[in-house]
Amino acid sequence: MSEHNTNIEYTHRGIPPVLSRVSSALLLIGILVAIISYLTDPVRSAFNNIVLLMLLTSVGVGSLFLIGIEYLAGAVWSTPFRRVFEFLASVVLVIPVIAIPVYLNVHSVYHWSHTDAVAADKILSGKEPYLNETFFLIRLIAYFVVWIVFYFIFTSNSKKQDKTKDQKLTKRNIRFSALFMPLFALTLTFSAIDFLMSLEPHWFSTIFGVYFFAGTVLASLAAGTFLVIMFVQKGYFIKGIIKDHYYSFGALLFAFINFWAYIAFSQYMLIWYANLPEETFWFINKWEGSWMYFSIFLIITHFLVPYFALLSQPSKMNEKRLKFMSIWILFAHIIDLYWLVLPTFNPEGFVFSWNEIGFIILGLGLILTMFNWKARKENIIPIGDPKLKRGLDFRL
Amino acid sequence: MNKKYLYGGVGLFDSPDDIIKAASETSEKGFKKFDVHTPYPVHGMDSAMKLKPSKLAYFSLVFGLTGTFSALALMYWTSSIDYPVIIGGKPFFSFPAYVPIMFELTVLLAAVMTVVTLISIFFKFPNISHPLHDTQYMKAVSSDRYGICIEPDENHTIEEIELFLKSLGAKDITKIYYDDEELKYKNVILQPKFLLFLALIAVIVSGATYFSLNKLMFMQPFNWMREQAKVIPQESSAFFTDGFGMRMPVEGTVARENLPYLFKNQPEEAGKFLINPLEANEENLNLGKKKYDIYCSPCHGYFGEGDSRLRGQFPNPPSIHSEKVRNWSDGRIFHVVTEGQNIMPSYSTQLTNNERWATILYLRVLQRSFNAKESDLR
Known part of the structure; x- marks a missing residue:
C-alpha cells in the first residue's frame, strides 16, 4: 500500500482568504452581540447559549463520530476528506468554555436546579438522584473529557501518519474507534438528556438521544460537505475529487434527513397515540400560539425541502446544489435546536431577534475559527494514510 | 439449415x-x-x-x-x-x-x-x-x-x-x-403445456400441504382442557334416544322472574286486572329511566314526544303525552310493552317484568312533567 502514497501530488496551501475574513468577522460580531445580550437579558441569553452549545456539540462530536465510523467501517471514499472532519472536531476544545455560562445560569434555565421546587414536587424529587447540580457538573466534565481525549487520540495519530506513513497508526485508530463508539453513544445521549430534555424536567422520551444523534450527524456532515466543496472549488484541496465523491456526501445527507424525519415522527406519533398528559404537554407547548407555525416551518425546512432537493441521483452529484443544501441543512439543524430549547423560555409564542441571531453567528464563527486555526498550518489531506489513493480512485 | x-x-x-x-x-x-x-x-x-x-x-x-x-x-x-x-x-x-x-x-x-x-x-x-x-x-x-x-x-x-x-x-x-x-423462440413459461403443468403442481402442492398439515400432522396443543367428557351446547349426544345433547326443560318450568304472561291478546283485561307492584321510589325510577333511555328513547324520544333518533328509518310513534295514553292504566301500558302494538315489537325478551313496571313508573313521571298541575309547582 505505501508505494501508492508516493505519487500523491499535494501541496499545502492553507485556507482561502475569504474564509478567514468571514470567520473573524463572524466571531467578532458574535462575541460582541453575545456579551451585550448577556448584559441586557441574561435569562434569554442562557437559553440561546444552550442552542449554541448544542450546535457546537453537534458539529464537533458529530465529526468525531464520522472519523470513528470511517476507521471502523474501513471506508475508503471518505479518506481524502477525513482531515476536514478532524479540523471540525477541534470544536470540542471550545465546548467546555461555552458550557461555563450555561452552568453559571443553571438556576434561570433548569427548573430542577431549584432544590425547594424539587422538594415540593413528587416527580422531581424522584428524579433528584440524577438531576442535581453536583452530578450535573460531574457528567459535564465526563463528557468533555471523553470528547477531548478522543479528539487528541484520533488527530495526533492521523497527524503523525503524515510524516511516518506508518500503517500501524491506522490500526491503532481503528482500535480506539471501537472503544469510542459506545462512549460516543452514551455521552451524546446523556448530553442530549442533560442539556435539552431536562429543560422540561417532568417530560421524558426514550428516543430523545437518537433524535439528537440524527441531527448531530446531519450538522457535522453538512458543515464538512460545505467546506469540502468550497475548498475544491477554490483549488485548495487535492486534485481528483469527482462527482462520485459528492454523490457519497449527498447520499449520506439524504439518508440522515430521512433518519431524522423517521425518528422525529416516531417520537411524535407514539406520544400522540398514547395521549398521556405527562408526555403530550411537551408537544402541546410547541404547538401553542405562534409556535405552531414554527413547528410546521421546522418540518418543511428540516425534511420536505432537503428531501425533494436531494432525491434524484443527479442532484446529489451537483456540487452547486449540494453546497447550497449543506448550508440549508446546517441551518435546519439550528432551527431544530431552537425549537427544542426556546419554547421553555417563552411558551406563548416564538421569539426571534438580535439575541438569537447573535448566538448563531457566534456559533458559526467559532466553528470556522477553529477550523481555520487547524487548516492554516496542517495538511487538509491525510497524505500518509494508506487508504488515500484508493479513496481518490473511488468510483460508483 | x-x-x-x-x-x-x-x-x-x-x-x-x-x-x-x-x-x-x-x-x-x-x-x-x-x-x-x-x-x-x-x-x-x-x-x-x-x-x-x-x-x-x-x-x-x-x-x-x-x-x-x-x-x-x-x-x-x-x-x-x-x-x-x-x-x-x-x-x-x-x-x-x-x-x-x-x-x-x-x-x-x-x-x-x-x-x-x-x-x-x-x-x-x-x-x-x-x-x-x-x-x-x-x-x-x-x-x-x-x-x-x-x-x-x-x-x-x-x-x-x-x-x-x-x-x-x-x-x-x-x-x-x-x-x-x-x-x-417462444418463452417456455407461456406455453399451455407449461401453464397446465404449473396449475397441476399448484393443486398437488396445496392439496399435499392441506392434507399433511390438517390431517396427517395435526396435533392439538394443550388439548386437556378443550376436550372434556361433558356435553357442550349444540353438540349431539349418543346417550339420548333423540340424539340431541341439549334437553328441553321439564314441562311447567318457569324461568326466574319470568312468569308467563296471562293476558295474551287481551289488552282490556290486562288494563283492568294488572297492577303495578313497584313503589315509585328513587331506585325504581332510576332503573326505569335507564331502561327507557336504552330501549324506548330511540323511537319515542328521550321525553316521549315521539321525536325518534332514527332519522326516518322507522316511522315515528305518536306522543305518549296524549290524552289516551295518560288515561291508560299501568297494566294497559304493560300489555303494550309486553306484546307490542302496531309496528312496535314485544320487549318481553329485553326487559324483565320488574324492569317493565319500573319503565312504566318513569313514563308516568314524563307524562306528569309535560302536564304539570298548579299544585305540582309548589
Whole structure:
C-alpha cells in the first residue's frame, strides 16, 4: 500500500482568504452581540447559549463520530476528506468554555436546579438522584473529557501518519474507534438528556438521544460537505475529487434527513397515540400560539425541502446544489435546536431577534475559527494514510 | 439449415482495469451499441461507458407516490367517511395515524413495481432469449473474465470492430451469430403445456400441504382442557334416544322472574286486572329511566314526544303525552310493552317484568312533567 502514497501530488496551501475574513468577522460580531445580550437579558441569553452549545456539540462530536465510523467501517471514499472532519472536531476544545455560562445560569434555565421546587414536587424529587447540580457538573466534565481525549487520540495519530506513513497508526485508530463508539453513544445521549430534555424536567422520551444523534450527524456532515466543496472549488484541496465523491456526501445527507424525519415522527406519533398528559404537554407547548407555525416551518425546512432537493441521483452529484443544501441543512439543524430549547423560555409564542441571531453567528464563527486555526498550518489531506489513493480512485 | 444473422463481435479481458479502459475507449470511439459483461459490478463502469442515469428511478418515484396517496385515500375513506369509528378519542381524520401506512405502502409499491418495471419494460419480458446465450463468451464472463460486446452500426462494420477489439488488446475475439430458431423462440413459461403443468403442481402442492398439515400432522396443543367428557351446547349426544345433547326443560318450568304472561291478546283485561307492584321510589325510577333511555328513547324520544333518533328509518310513534295514553292504566301500558302494538315489537325478551313496571313508573313521571298541575309547582 505505501508505494501508492508516493505519487500523491499535494501541496499545502492553507485556507482561502475569504474564509478567514468571514470567520473573524463572524466571531467578532458574535462575541460582541453575545456579551451585550448577556448584559441586557441574561435569562434569554442562557437559553440561546444552550442552542449554541448544542450546535457546537453537534458539529464537533458529530465529526468525531464520522472519523470513528470511517476507521471502523474501513471506508475508503471518505479518506481524502477525513482531515476536514478532524479540523471540525477541534470544536470540542471550545465546548467546555461555552458550557461555563450555561452552568453559571443553571438556576434561570433548569427548573430542577431549584432544590425547594424539587422538594415540593413528587416527580422531581424522584428524579433528584440524577438531576442535581453536583452530578450535573460531574457528567459535564465526563463528557468533555471523553470528547477531548478522543479528539487528541484520533488527530495526533492521523497527524503523525503524515510524516511516518506508518500503517500501524491506522490500526491503532481503528482500535480506539471501537472503544469510542459506545462512549460516543452514551455521552451524546446523556448530553442530549442533560442539556435539552431536562429543560422540561417532568417530560421524558426514550428516543430523545437518537433524535439528537440524527441531527448531530446531519450538522457535522453538512458543515464538512460545505467546506469540502468550497475548498475544491477554490483549488485548495487535492486534485481528483469527482462527482462520485459528492454523490457519497449527498447520499449520506439524504439518508440522515430521512433518519431524522423517521425518528422525529416516531417520537411524535407514539406520544400522540398514547395521549398521556405527562408526555403530550411537551408537544402541546410547541404547538401553542405562534409556535405552531414554527413547528410546521421546522418540518418543511428540516425534511420536505432537503428531501425533494436531494432525491434524484443527479442532484446529489451537483456540487452547486449540494453546497447550497449543506448550508440549508446546517441551518435546519439550528432551527431544530431552537425549537427544542426556546419554547421553555417563552411558551406563548416564538421569539426571534438580535439575541438569537447573535448566538448563531457566534456559533458559526467559532466553528470556522477553529477550523481555520487547524487548516492554516496542517495538511487538509491525510497524505500518509494508506487508504488515500484508493479513496481518490473511488468510483460508483 | 437455418439462416444465420450476425449479432456482433466480442472480446475478453483479464482484469477489471482493462475492461474499464476498453469501455471508455469504445465509448470515445463513437460506438453506440455496445455492452460490457463482468462477473460482478465493477466500480466506475457507468462513467467509462458514458451511461446516462437510468430512467428506472422515475418509475420508482411515480409508483412510490401512487403508494403514498392511495394509502392516504384508503385510510381517509375507511376511517373518516365509510365507517367512522372513534378510536382513543382521536378525530376521524387523524393524519399521524395514517403516516406509517403511507410510508409502508410507498416502500412496498416503489420496491415491487420497480422490479416489475425492470423485468417487463427494460428486460422486455416475456422475451428471455438473447444472442449471447449459450456461447463460450457468456460462460467466460459469468465466471472469471471481463468481456465487451460491440454491435455493428451504420458507421462501423464487423471487420472494423474486430480490428478495434484487437487494438484494445482483447483476447478470444469472436463473432456472435443468431438464427431463425432463436428469433422464433417462444418463452417456455407461456406455453399451455407449461401453464397446465404449473396449475397441476399448484393443486398437488396445496392439496399435499392441506392434507399433511390438517390431517396427517395435526396435533392439538394443550388439548386437556378443550376436550372434556361433558356435553357442550349444540353438540349431539349418543346417550339420548333423540340424539340431541341439549334437553328441553321439564314441562311447567318457569324461568326466574319470568312468569308467563296471562293476558295474551287481551289488552282490556290486562288494563283492568294488572297492577303495578313497584313503589315509585328513587331506585325504581332510576332503573326505569335507564331502561327507557336504552330501549324506548330511540323511537319515542328521550321525553316521549315521539321525536325518534332514527332519522326516518322507522316511522315515528305518536306522543305518549296524549290524552289516551295518560288515561291508560299501568297494566294497559304493560300489555303494550309486553306484546307490542302496531309496528312496535314485544320487549318481553329485553326487559324483565320488574324492569317493565319500573319503565312504566318513569313514563308516568314524563307524562306528569309535560302536564304539570298548579299544585305540582309548589
